[in-house]
Amino acid sequence: xxxxxxxxxxxxxxxxxxxxxxxxxxxxxxxxxxxxxxxxxxxxxxxxxxxxxxxxxxxxxxxxxxxxxxxxxxxxxxxxxxxxxxxxxxxxxxxxxxxxxxxxxxxxxxxxxxxxxxxxxxxxxxxxxxxxxxxxxxxxxxxxxxxxxxxxxxxxxxxxxxxxxxxxxxxxxxxxxxxxxxxxxxxxxxxxxxxxxxxxxxxxxxxxxxxxxxxxxxxxxxxxxxxxxxxxxxxxxxxxxxxxxxxxxxxxxxxxxxxxxxxxxxxxxxxxxxxxxxxxxxxxxxxxxx
Amino acid sequence: xxxxxxxxxxxxxxxxxxxxxxxxxxxxxxxxxxxxxxxxxxxxxxxxxxxxxxxxxxxxxxxxxxxxxxxxxxxxxxxxxxxxxxxxxxxxxxxxxxxxxxxxxxxxxxxxxxxxxxxxxxxxxxxxxxxxxxxxxxxxxxxxxxxxxxxxxxxxxxxxxxxxxxxxxxxxxxxxxxxxxxxxxxxxxxxxxxxxxxxxxxxxxxxxxxxxxxxxxxxxxxxxxxxxxxxxxxxxxxxxxxxxxxxxxxxxxxxxxxxxxxxxxxxxxxxxxxxxxxxxxxxxxxxxxxxxxxxxxxxxxxxxxxxxxxxxxxxxxxxxxx
Amino acid sequence: xxxxxxxxxxxxxxxxxxxxxxxxxxxxxxxxxxxxxxxxxxxxxxxxxxxxxxxxxxxxxxxxxxxxxxxxxxxxxxxxxxxxxxxxxxxxxxxxxxxxxxxxxxxxxxxxxxxxxxxxxxxxxxxxxxxxxxxxxxxxxxxxxxxxxxxxxxxxxxxxxxxxxxxxxxxxxxxxxxxxxxxxxxxxxxxxxxxxxxxxxxxxxxxxxxxxxxxxxxxxxxxxxxxxxxxxxxxxxxxxxxxxxxxx
Numbered sequence: 001x002x003x004x005x006x007x008x009x010x011x012x013x014x015x016x017x018x019x020x021x022x023x024x025x026x027x028x029x030x031x032x033x034x035x036x037x038x039x040x041x042x043x044x045x046x047x048x049x050x051x052x053x054x055x056x057x058x059x060x061x062x063x064x065x066x067x068x069x070x071x072x073x074x075x076x077x078x079x080x081x082x083x084x085x086x087x088x089x090x091x092x093x094x095x096x097x098x099x100x101x102x103x104x105x106x107x108x109x110x111x112x113x114x115x116x117x118x119x120x121x122x123x124x125x126x127x128x129x130x131x132x133x134x135x136x137x138x139x140x141x142x143x144x145x146x147x148x149x150x151x152x153x154x155x156x157x158x159x160x161x162x163x164x165x166x167x168x169x170x171x172x173x174x175x176x177x178x179x180x181x182x183x184x185x186x187x188x189x190x191x192x193x194x195x196x197x198x199x200x201x202x203x204x205x206x207x208x209x210x211x212x213x214x215x216x217x218x219x220x221x222x223x224x225x226x227x228x229x230x231x232x233x234x235x236x237x238x239x240x241x242x243x244x245x246x247x248x249x250x251x252x253x254x255x256x257x258x259x260x261x262x263x264x265x266x267x268x269x270x271x272x273x274x275x276x277x278x279x280x281x282x283x284x285x286x287x288x289x290x
Numbered sequence: 291x292x293x294x295x296x297x298x299x300x301x302x303x304x305x306x307x308x309x310x311x312x313x314x315x316x317x318x319x320x321x322x323x324x325x326x327x328x329x330x331x332x333x334x335x336x337x338x339x340x341x342x343x344x345x346x347x348x349x350x351x352x353x354x355x356x357x358x359x360x361x362x363x364x365x366x367x368x369x370x371x372x373x374x375x376x377x378x379x380x381x382x383x384x385x386x387x388x389x390x391x392x393x394x395x396x397x398x399x400x401x402x403x404x405x406x407x408x409x410x411x412x413x414x415x416x417x418x419x420x421x422x423x424x425x426x427x428x429x430x431x432x433x434x435x436x437x438x439x440x441x442x443x444x445x446x447x448x449x450x451x452x453x454x455x456x457x458x459x460x461x462x463x464x465x466x467x468x469x470x471x472x473x474x475x476x477x478x479x480x481x482x483x484x485x486x487x488x489x490x491x492x493x494x495x496x497x498x499x500x501x502x503x504x505x506x507x508x509x510x511x512x513x514x515x516x517x518x519x520x521x522x523x524x525x526x527x528x529x530x531x532x533x534x535x536x537x538x539x540x541x542x543x544x545x546x547x548x549x550x551x552x553x554x555x556x557x558x559x560x561x562x563x564x565x566x567x568x569x570x571x572x573x574x575x576x577x578x579x580x581x582x583x584x585x586x587x588x589x590x591x592x593x594x595x596x597x598x599x600x601x602x603x604x605x606x607x608x609x610x611x612x
Numbered sequence: 613x614x615x616x617x618x619x620x621x622x623x624x625x626x627x628x629x630x631x632x633x634x635x636x637x638x639x640x641x642x643x644x645x646x647x648x649x650x651x652x653x654x655x656x657x658x659x660x661x662x663x664x665x666x667x668x669x670x671x672x673x674x675x676x677x678x679x680x681x682x683x684x685x686x687x688x689x690x691x692x693x694x695x696x697x698x699x700x701x702x703x704x705x706x707x708x709x710x711x712x713x714x715x716x717x718x719x720x721x722x723x724x725x726x727x728x729x730x731x732x733x734x735x736x737x738x739x740x741x742x743x744x745x746x747x748x749x750x751x752x753x754x755x756x757x758x759x760x761x762x763x764x765x766x767x768x769x770x771x772x773x774x775x776x777x778x779x780x781x782x783x784x785x786x787x788x789x790x791x792x793x794x795x796x797x798x799x800x801x802x803x804x805x806x807x808x809x810x811x812x813x814x815x816x817x818x819x820x821x822x823x824x825x826x827x828x829x830x831x832x833x834x835x836x837x838x839x840x841x842x843x844x845x846x847x848x849x850x851x852x853x854x855x856x857x858x859x860x
Contacts (some may be wrong), residue, residue, distance in 0.1 A: 039411050089599060095411050096353050100555060101598045103355075103548065107591035115585055223544055227422035230415040238412065264430055270422035275404055278416065282407040390700075451690075484728040486717050493714045496703035505689030505718035505775060 003260065004153035005051060009138040011260045012253050017145035019252020020152035024207035025225065026232040027159065034239035035196045037095055043229060046201040050075050050208025051217035052113055055122060064127035068151075075205025078200040080188065083197035099281065106222065113219045121218035148210045155203065156170045156245060161211030163241075169172035172196060177224035231274045235286025245286060279280060291580045305385040309562050313476045317469040327461035329577060334571045335529045336553060340565035341479060342522025347508065348560030350515045351495035356401055356417030357523050357550045358464035359424035362542030364524025365531040366435055367393030369444040380450045387471065387528050390457070394524015395517045396488065397424065402516035425542045439535040458532075467569055468529050475525060480562070482518060491515055523550075552594050558604030567606045614677040616641045616779050616809045623670035624657050631657040633833045634671065639826075644805045646812045646820035647828035648799060648808035650854060656698070659783045659813045663695040664688045665692065677778070689718060693822060698763045698784045704757035708767055709746055711756050712739035715774035741771040746800060762793035780804060783813045798823065819856060821845070829853075
């Protein structure tokens with residue numbers, strides 16, 4: 001069976017939209033790990049929270065653009081509170097403890113959302129202005145997916161500028177390298193860590209909002225996506241933002257193309273890719289070797 | 291100094307020395323304490339599963355979020371042997387039970403070869419991802435696993451024993467058959483802990499670099515520990531399949547991986563009885579509370595978070611340390 | 613003649629920085645050799661290379677005439693090389709006895725799953741004897757984490773000895789110790805030297821001058837001088853590097 005190249009390209013483009021969501025998720029995960037040394041097992045829960053916060057805000061305001069700003073702020077605020085109240089007391093304990101705590105937290109958040117919104121998946125309409133399709137040269141492509149790619153690109157650009165070009169970014173980078181020195185210099189490192197956790201969860205919330213019109217909102221949506229975000233992070237290399245971008249897009253395209261060529265293999269393909277990376281380059285594509 | 295500490299002190303060394311005996315005694319009287327035998331059966335199956343998880347986490351310090359694949363793999367293997375292999379009825383039940391640990395260990399070997407290539411915190415992420423992959427594989431292979439509908443017809447009515455045949459449908463005799471298997475597993479587990487290999491695991495857990503300098507092949511010890519842990523998880527899965535008469539796809543769900551973590555931590559990681567106590571706690575909360583509210587996972591989650599924050603040694607670990 | 617330990621053109625680069633550059637030395641059997649040098653001389657890098665913790669960028673390490681460059685870390689103990697670390701490195705939540713016993717157990721080539729480890733009485737006896745050697749006989753049942761700093765260092769030496777090494781490599785065994793603890797450990801080191809080859813990496817020159825058979829002086833990642841303590845004392849370059857920097 002052969003496929004016309006246009007169809008393959010279009011499918012690859014669909015993969016980029018999926019990959020854009022992965023990129024955002026893995027970026028937040030990597031950011032939090034890089035600075036706090038915490039593997040955030042509640043990352044999928046914050047992603048799910050983003051979708052439901054979107055439902056809530058959209059029902060209240062009817063304005064999707066407002067959701068685009070409000071949801072990251074809301075979810076990020078939750079992240080700040082979680083870091084301050086639950087994770088900070090664990091500073092100085094082993095790396096397993098914050099991981100376990102966020103895992104338990106995720107279970108609580110999922111159950112709370114079930115209590116509020118029920119167990120059923122809820123539909124999330126694509127905003128009117130972003131409905132329809134545009135011709136991208138190889139065929140018609142849904143406008144909303146294009147929008148997802150663009151937002152992710154904008155967020156990554158802003159994040160890059162923040163980290164590489166601002167004073168705040170300088171503090172973040174130094175705090176990652178040597179928290180003691182930065183503390184001696186008079187910077188409140190605990191505050192930096194809290195803000196970074198908030199930032200990471202805000203990006204996860206945004207990813208959840210962006211994904212909602214594509215797949216709806218359900219309390220369990222964060223569980224599978226957590227495994228997928230881990231795959232992206234392992235492939236890209238833990239703590240590397242460049243790795244998150246490349247691996248996220250790569251996996252989006254791989255999943256999308258296998259979905260076309262061998263549908264029954266689509267879900268397993270990303271894990272096969274992870275296995276290959278683990279065998280050939282255990283530290284990930286962009287990770288530092290041990 | 292509380293009175294409790296005084297009265298407990300002499301009992302604990304005894305418990306420590308006769309772990310297996312104490313465990314068997316508990317297995318013997320458990321149905322008396324439980325409101326109905328099926329609850330006791332649930333407790334020992336999940337308890338065995340948590341013990342297997344603890345062999346890896348408490349023994350080697352490796353945090354796996356992929357034990358659902360080992361548990362589910364054991365359950366499917368047991369079910370497939372019972373429904374498909376066409377073995378004579380005298381052999382089938384025992385072959386089905388043996389298939390559980392074999393499958394669990396084999397899947398653990400595959401997962402471990404990949405997961406032990408990474409270090410530290412990656413292990414939890416990679417095992418979780420691989421378990422998710424195993425779920426998809428089980429879901430797609432509906433010819434073997436029944437996919438979404440589950441593997442049905444895992445019916446065991448009688449188990450041939452020397453001299454008589456045991457009625458597996460009777461709740462109490464079913465409990466005691468499974469309890470005997472769990473008791474045997476307890477004995478093997480205690481053996482591993484006391485063996486030179488158990489000592490090597492402890493050395494790797496305590497100080498990887500020093501263990502390596504002493505001459506221990508850290509990667510191999512980790513892999514072997516994971517495989518052994520998979521054997522116990524797989525056996526628990528097989529007993530679960532027999533108890534239920536069906537292997538639902540949920541046996542492979544990530545939720546099952548989480549159960550091992552929650553039960554072990556709540557009861558007390560790295561202790562011999564802790565995982566069992568944690569399993570009993572969770573099973574009781576689940577069955578008793580689910581009659582009242584469907585949101586019982588909220589309580590388990592809150593309890594777990596409180597455990598990590600305030601009593602990281604778990605119920606048994608905290609009591610035993612008094 | 614063959615040396616117990618020999619390095620040929622040993623070089624280690626970290627990125628663009630060369631920490632060790634073409635060091636070739638030979639260490640004779642049955643002697644106490646000290647490797648000294650000011651801070652940043654490459655002592656730790658050299659130690660990590662001759663203990664297999666790091667792989668060299670170039671050059672070889674030979675043990676009893678055989679090239680062992682690139683042998684995995686966990687095989688070194690079996691070859692007959694043991695080390696004690698600069699940072700205290702014990703098994704914190706195991707008893708002192710179990711620390712040494714498990715180290716001795718590593719010599720077994722196979723695990724016998726059907727015999728409890730407590731029944732391997734030869735290993736237990738050996739561990740008790742080693743604890744006595746390092747002066748920890750009375751602390752056998754104490755958890756390693758509860759031992760005093762000096763005791764932990766002594767325990768670490770017992771762990772290293774449990775491998776029955778023909779070559780013992782020690783990285784600043786007296787770092788962070790009181791003068792009294794230092795004296796105890798140095799006495800122990802001298803006693804150990806009577807039965808095996810010992811190599812010490814040491815920052816404090818005074819400490820090793822009186823007791824070493826041979827000294828190797830590293831400076832800026834290169835071998836500056838090599839010889840008996842008298843040779844080194846008389847060496848003008850060493851005086852300039854060591855004493856000059858001290859006096860300045």
